[in-house]
Amino acid sequence: MSGGIESVDDFRLRARAWIKANLGPIQPFDASQNCENDEIEREAVARDRALQRQIWDGGFAGICFPPEYGGLGLTPAHQRAFNEELAGHEFPSRFTVPTFSPCAAVLLEFGTPEQKAAHIPAILKGDEFWVQMLSEPGGGSDVAGATTSAVRDGDDWIINGSKVWTSRAWWADWGLCLARTNWDVPKHQGLTVFALPLHQPGIEIHRIERLSGETEACQEFFTDVRVPDSDRLGPVDGGWTVGSRWMYFERIGHNSPYVTRPVGLTNPEAEGPSAISIARRAGRLDDPVARDLIGEDRTLEIATHALQNRIAQAAASGRGNVDGSAVDRLFRGIARVRRATIEYEIAGPQAAAWTEEEDHASGSTGMRYLMRQVSCIGGGTTEIARNVIAERVLGMPRELSGDKGVPFRDVPRGPKRA
Amino acid sequence: MLHVLESDQEMLRDTTARFLDDKVPLSRLRKDRDDPAGFAPEYWTNGAELGWTSLLVSEEDDGGSVSGRGAVDLSLIAYEFGRHAAPGPLVDCNVVAAALAGRSGDAQSTVLAGLLDGSLIAACCLGTAPWQCRGEQTITIARDGDDLVIDGAVRPVEAGAQAAWLLVSGHGGTGPTQALVPVDASGLTIMPLRTLDVTRRYAAVTFDKVRVPARHLVGDFGGAADAIARQVDNAAVILAAESVGAMDAAFAMTLDYAFDRYTFGRALASYQALKHRFADLKSWLEASHAIADAAAEAVADSSPLASETASAARAYIGQYGTELVQDCVQLHGGIGVTYEHDLHFFLRRVALDAVLHGTVTDHRRLLAAARIGQEKAA
Numbered sequence: 001m002s003g004g005i006e007s008v009d010d011f012r013l014r015a016r017a018w019i020k021a022n023l024g025p026i027q028p029f030d031a032s033q034n035c036e037n038d039e040i041e042r043e044a045v046a047r048d049r050a051l052q053r054q055i056w057d058g059g060f061a062g063i064c065f066p067p068e069y070g071g072l073g074l075t076p077a078h079q080r081a082f083n084e085e086l087a088g089h090e091f092p093s094r095f096t097v098p099t100f101s102p103c104a105a106v107l108l109e110f111g112t113p114e115q116k117a118a119h120i121p122a123i124l125k126g127d128e129f130w131v132q133m134l135s136e137p138g139g140g141s142d143v144a145g146a147t148t149s150a151v152r153d154g155d156d157w158i159i160n161g162s163k164v165w166t167s168r169a170w171w172a173d174w175g176l177c178l179a180r181t182n183w184d185v186p187k188h189q190g191l192t193v194f195a196l197p198l199h200q201p202g203i204e205i206h207r208i209e210r211l212s213g214e215t216e217a218c219q220e221f222f223t224d225v226r227v228p229d230s231d232r233l234g235p236v237d238g239g240w241t242v243g244s245r246w247m248y249f250e251r252i253g254h255n256s257p258y259v260t261r262p263v264g265l266t267n268p269e270a271e272g273p274s275a276i277s278i279a280r281r282a283g284r285l286d287d288p289v290a291r292d293l294i295g296e297d298r299t300l301e302i303a304t305h306a307l308q309n310r311i312a313q314a315a316a317s318g319r320g321n322v323d324g325s326a327v328d329r330l331f332r333g334i335a336r337v338r339r340a341t342i343e344y345e346i347a348g349p350q351a352a353a354w355t356e357e358e359d360h361a362s363g364s365t366g367m368r369y370l371m372r373q374v375s376c377i378g379g380g381t382t383e384i385a386r387n388v389i390a391e392r393v394l395g396m397p398r399e400l401s402g403d404k405g406v407p408f409r410d411v412p413r414g415p416k417r418a
Numbered sequence: 419m420l421h422v423l424e425s426d427q428e429m430l431r432d433t434t435a436r437f438l439d440d441k442v443p444l445s446r447l448r449k450d451r452d453d454p455a456g457f458a459p460e461y462w463t464n465g466a467e468l469g470w471t472s473l474l475v476s477e478e479d480d481g482g483s484v485s486g487r488g489a490v491d492l493s494l495i496a497y498e499f500g501r502h503a504a505p506g507p508l509v510d511c512n513v514v515a516a517a518l519a520g521r522s523g524d525a526q527s528t529v530l531a532g533l534l535d536g537s538l539i540a541a542c543c544l545g546t547a548p549w550q551c552r553g554e555q556t557i558t559i560a561r562d563g564d565d566l567v568i569d570g571a572v573r574p575v576e577a578g579a580q581a582a583w584l585l586v587s588g589h590g591g592t593g594p595t596q597a598l599v600p601v602d603a604s605g606l607t608i609m610p611l612r613t614l615d616v617t618r619r620y621a622a623v624t625f626d627k628v629r630v631p632a633r634h635l636v637g638d639f640g641g642a643a644d645a646i647a648r649q650v651d652n653a654a655v656i657l658a659a660e661s662v663g664a665m666d667a668a669f670a671m672t673l674d675y676a677f678d679r680y681t682f683g684r685a686l687a688s689y690q691a692l693k694h695r696f697a698d699l700k701s702w703l704e705a706s707h708a709i710a711d712a713a714a715e716a717v718a719d720s721s722p723l724a725s726e727t728a729s730a731a732r733a734y735i736g737q738y739g740t741e742l743v744q745d746c747v748q749l750h751g752g753i754g755v756t757y758e759h760d761l762h763f764f765l766r767r768v769a770l771d772a773v774l775h776g777t778v779t780d781h782r783r784l785l786a787a788a789r790i791g792q793e794k795a796a
Contacts, residue, residue: 276789285790288783295733295782298789302730303709310421310708319421324704331701389700390693394673397688 012081048092052126069120076257086262101256102249103130129172133163150179169218191239326388336375344369431494438502466536474516487718493659500663503763507577514540541581549780557588578621592640653775654728658710664767672746729781736778
C-alpha cells in the first residue's frame with residue numbers, strides 16, 4: 001500500500017497480539033443479543049460499552065472510519081483481518097448493527113462536520129448506542145409512505161407520530177428518524193431524516209411482546225418532540241436519498257466494512273438444535289421418514305450456502321444484477337420456513353409441551369416453528385422480494401400504485417367511508 | 419452454470435453449444451422419436467472429439483480436462499446437453515470412463531479407449547448403490563474359481579441396447595463388487611423399454627448366471643464401495659448440470675411467453691399473481707445453478723463435502739427442477755402439453771434426470787446417513 005498505510009499483514013500481527021492480551025473468550029451474550037431478563041441485559045449493555053471503550057483505548061476502534069473523527073482510516077481488508085483475529089473472542093456485539101451500520105455509516109455519508117464530530121467519536125468510545133426508526137405502525141414495506149411528521153418552528157422541528165419495530169430502543173441513546181416534512185409533493189419527495197436522543201420529554205417507548213414472549217422490539221410515540229435544525233441529516237425533503245443508502249447499509253448488515261465482529265460467529269439460539277439431535281431426542285434416528293426429513297433439511301442448508309456464494313460472486317464479478325440479493329432474500333426466507341417446519345415435524349409432540357430442563361432442546365424447536373414466518377417478514381417481506389425479482393430482475397411491468405405522482409396529502413391511507 | 423468461466427472453458431462450452439445447435443435441433447429430435455438409438459454414430463464420435471467423454475480421465479490415461487477441474491468442465495457440457503435436450507449417454511459413458519481410468523487389464527483398457535474416442539458406449543448397471551440397505555441390492559456377484567457369476571436385474575439402464583459393455587455393480591457377499599461384462603455374454607438379456615423421454619433410450623438388463631472371467635473385475639472383489647460412491651457423485655454432477663440447462667431453457671421460453679401472451683387486454687407478465695410465481699421459479703433456478711456448480715467444484719476438488727454436496731444437488735434439483743418445468747407448463751396453459759410445443763423436451767429431460775442414479779429420496783437417505791456418521795465421529 002502507498003501513502004504510508006500500515007500493511008494488512010503488519011496490522012493483523014499487531015491486532016492479534018492486542019486481542020490475545022486484552023480480550024477474553026467469547027461470552028454467551030455475544031453470540032445472542034437476547035438476554036434472559038432486563039437486569040442481565042442492562043449488565044450486558046454496560047459491559048459492551050466498557051469493551052468498546054477498551055478497544056478505543058487500545059487503538060483498534062473504527063478501523064474504516066476517517067481519522068478526523070477518531071477512526072483509523074484503514075481499508076476493508078484491515079477490518080476483515082481484525083475480524084478474523086477476533087474469532088473466538090469476546091466483543092461488543094450490541095454496537096455492530098444498527099449502531100456502526102447503518103447508523104454511523106449514514107452519519108458519515110450525510111452528516112455535517114459538526115454532526116460527525118459530535119457523534120462518531122462518541123460511538124467509537126462506546127458512549128452512544130444508536131437505533132433506526134424507519135417502520136411505522138401503518139406501513140411496513142412502504143417505508144416511503146411514512147406519516148410521522150416534522151413541522152418547522154423557528155430553528156427547531158416539532159415531531160409527532162410513531163415508529164415501530166425498533167430493536168432495543170429502551171436502552172439505546174440516539175436514533176435516526178425518517179419523517180414527513182412536506183405533504184404537498186409525491187411521497188418520496190417530502191421526507192427528511194433527523195437524529196434525536198431517545199430519552200427526552202415527548203418520547204414514550206413501549207416494549208412489544210412477541211408471541212414467543214421475547215420483548216426486544218419497541219414502539220416509540222412522539223408528542224411534540226422538539227429537534228433543533230442542526231440535528232437534521234441531509235437536506236430538507238431529501239430524506240429518500242438518505243433513506244436509500246440507510247436501507248442499503250441495513251441490507252448488508254454485518255458485512256458492512258464499519259462493523260467489527262468475529263468471523264465465523266454462529267448464533268446457537270438462532271440456529272437451535274440440529275435436525276439430527278432433534279431426531280435422536282425423539283428416538284427417530286432409524287425412522288426412514290425422519291431420515292428423509294433430515295436429508296431435506298441438509299439439502300436446503302447446502303443450497304442456501306451455495307446460493308449465497310453464487311450471488312456474492314456475481315456481485316463481485318460485475319455479472320450480477322444489483323437486485324439479485326432479492327433472490328437470496330426470497331430463497332433464504334422460504335428455506336428457513338421449511339426447515340423450521342421439518343424440525344417441528346421430526347420432534348413431534350415433545351416440541352409442543354416440555355419440561356423446564358428441555359427448554360433449549362425441545363421448547364426452542366416448538367417456538368421456532370411458531371415464529372417461523374419472521375424469516376419471511378423481517379428485513380423486507382418475501383412478497384416485496386418477489387416484486388423486486390419480477391420487476392427489476394426479470395423486467396416485468398410494475399404494479400399499479402395509488403401514490404405515484406400524487407401529492408402525499410391526497411394518497412389514500414384507508415378505505416373510503418361513506 | 420458459473421458466472422465466470424476461464425476462456426478455455428468458455429470455448430469448450432461454446433463449441434459444444436454450436437455443435438448441438440447444428441446437429442440436434444429440436445426439429446431433428448422430433449424426427450428421431452422412433453429411431454432405435456436416437457442419434458447417428460458419427461454424432462457421438464464427433465462429440466467425443468470435442469471432449470465429451472474424456473474430461474474426467476487424466477492425461478496419463480489419454481483423457482484430459484481444459485481447466486484442471488474435469489468435473490467442472492464436464493458440467494458445462496452437461497448444461498448444454500440439458501439446454502438442447504441433446505441425445506447421447508453422457509452420464510454413463512463418463513461415469514464408466516472415470517471408473518476405468520488407471521485400472522489395469524485388457525478389457526478395462528479396451529473399453530476406456532473406445533469410450534474416449536466415442537467408438538463404443540458403456541452403460542452402468544447399478545445393482546448395488548450406496549443408499550441401499552441390506553437386502554435392497556438387485557444384483558449379486560459370486561466368485562467361482564477364476565470366474566465371476568452374476569445374477570439379478572437392473573432397470574432402467576440408459577443406452578443399454580446400444581452399449582457394447584456394461585459396468586455391473588452387485589453385492590459380492592463381502593461387499594459391493596464391480597465388473598465389466600460384454601453385452602454378448604451368455605445369460606444376459608437386454609430388453610429395450612418404452613420411455614417418457616423421446617431423445618434417450620433405456621433398457622432392462624437381466625443377468626442369469628452370467629459368467630465373466632475374474633480379470634474383468636474393476637477394483638477388488640467386495641471392495642468397490644468407495645469407487646461406486648465416487649461414480650454416484652460423478653453422475654450427480656452431470657445430471658444436476660444437465661437439469662439446470664433444461665430448466666434454463668424452459669424458464670426462458672416461459673418468460674418470453676409471459677411478455678408476448680395477452681389476456682383480458684394485458685400481458686401475462688403484468689399480473690402480480692403470475693409475477694410472484696415467476697419470482698419463485700427464478701429463486702429455484704438460481705439455487706439450482708448454485709448447488710449444481712457447488713457440486714461440480716466440490717467433486718472436482720475432492721472436497722470432504724463432495725458427496726454431500728453432490729447428493730444435495732440431486733435432492734434439490736430433483737425436486738425443484740421438475741416442479742419448475744411443470745409450472746412452466748401450467749403458465750403456458752394448454753399449448754404446454756402439446757407435442758408441437760418445445761416445452762415437453764425439457765419436461766422429459768428433468769423428469770428422467772430426477773430418477774436416474776438415485777432418486778430424491780435416495781439422495782436424502784445418503785445425506786441423512788452422512789450427517790449421522792459425522793455426529794458419531796465428532
